[in-house]
Amino acid sequence: MCIYKQNAPSSSLTISKHIQSHLSFSFSLSLLLRNMVGVFRRSLSFPNKPTVRPPPPSKPRVSHHTRSISLPCRSHPLISHINHEISQIKSWSSSFDRRTTAWLTDGLSLLRDVQETLSDILHLPQSQESLRNRPVFFENLLEDLLRFVDAYGIFRTSVLSLREHQSAAQVALRRKDDVKISSYVKSRRALARDIAKLTSSIREPKTKYNRCHVDVLNGSYGEAELASVIGDVVEVTVLVSVALFNGVYLSLRSSKTTTFVGFLKRSEKRDKNGEGIEELKQVEEKSLVGLSKKKNEEVKILTKKMMELENSIVEIECGSEKVFRGLISTRVSLLNALTH
Numbered sequence: 001m002c003i004y005k006q007n008a009p010s011s012s013l014t015i016s017k018h019i020q021s022h023l024s025f026s027f028s029l030s031l032l033l034r035n036m037v038g039v040f041r042r043s044l045s046f047p048n049k050p051t052v053r054p055p056p057p058s059k060p061r062v063s064h065h066t067r068s069i070s071l072p073c074r075s076h077p078l079i080s081h082i083n084h085e086i087s088q089i090k091s092w093s094s095s096f097d098r099r100t101t102a103w104l105t106d107g108l109s110l111l112r113d114v115q116e117t118l119s120d121i122l123h124l125p126q127s128q129e130s131l132r133n134r135p136v137f138f139e140n141l142l143e144d145l146l147r148f149v150d151a152y153g154i155f156r157t158s159v160l161s162l163r164e165h166q167s168a169a170q171v172a173l174r175r176k177d178d179v180k181i182s183s184y185v186k187s188r189r190a191l192a193r194d195i196a197k198l199t200s201s202i203r204e205p206k207t208k209y210n211r212c213h214v215d216v217l218n219g220s221y222g223e224a225e226l227a228s229v230i231g232d233v234v235e236v237t238v239l240v241s242v243a244l245f246n247g248v249y250l251s252l253r254s255s256k257t258t259t260f261v262g263f264l265k266r267s268e269k270r271d272k273n274g275e276g277i278e279e280l281k282q283v284e285e286k287s288l289v290g291l292s293k294k295k296n297e298e299v300k301i302l303t304k305k306m307m308e309l310e311n312s313i314v315e316i317e318c319g320s321e322k323v324f325r326g327l328i329s330t331r332v333s334l335l336n337a338l339t340h
Contacts, residue, residue, distance in 0.1 A: 086229075099243075105319040116329075134227070165184050193253075247275070277316075
């Protein structure tokens with residue numbers, strides 16, 4: 001009993017030390033685990049984590065009407081070519097020193113080139129489709145071309161008649177036949193009046209004023225471009241034709257102003273179109289009066305001028321004939337566009 005009592009405190013102390021040691025070990029182990037967890041968490045981080053960027057702004061929705069504001073497609077080479085030819089005619093009309101036969105025939109040749117190019121354009125499938133989509137514009141163009149064809153047909157007949165009277169007048173001039181020369185003068189006046197009326201018949205084409213109604217909003221860019229080109233062709237056709245008809249009329253008309261001539265002068269602007277052709281003005285009516293009293297030298301001079309006048313008439317006739325045929329060809333191309 002004594003031994004048990006003596007060893008009891010020692011055993012209790014030993015147990016207490018073990019408990020303290022166990023608690024100390026548990027605490028140390030807990031600290032170690034915490035440190036390991038911290039290291040483990042850092043080791044799980046992603047070094048190349050992508051940077052989060054804000055989303056790009058949303059694009060606007062594309063409208064179904066984008067075609068109406070898109071840039072126009074490239075023009076057909078024939079369109080560019082005819083625009084260049086039209087510019088040449090406008091330059092021809094505005095830049096000249098004298099109205100001569102050569103100047104007039106140059107204008108007719110340029111107009112013939114424009115008509116040929118327009119005929120080629122009208123053979124294009126897209127051109128034919130555009131014209132069929134515009135029946136009013138199509139009909140107006142047909143009507144304008146018919147008026148041009150009629151005017152040049154009448155002019156052609158008048159010039160042919162003038163040449164015949166001119167040849168007869170040269171024979172009468174050499175014979176100093178006042179009666180036949182007087183008949184020639186009257187015929188020339190009548191032809192001049194007929195030619196003067198042609199100007200008013202072509203001054204107001206319908207196509208020129210209706211082309212503005214064909215635009216990009218109401219049709220395609222190609223339709224608007226074609227309408228613009230056709231309107232320009234009609235415009236320069238009027239320009240050259242007025243220069244032709246007025247030039248011949250003012251060169252052959254009587255020096256005495258009639259009521260019709262006075263009205264025509266008041267209705268026209270006094271511009272370049274108010275001048276005649278130099279070669280056609282060489283033989284005035286007053287120089288043909290009283291042939292029987294003229295000297296032979298004067299008659300020779302008149303005969304030479306009459307020959308030069310006839311040569312000029314022939315040149316003008318050839319130039320206008322080409323335009324006349326070109327207008328017919330263009331109208332045929334237009335009718336073919338309607339039937340195909």
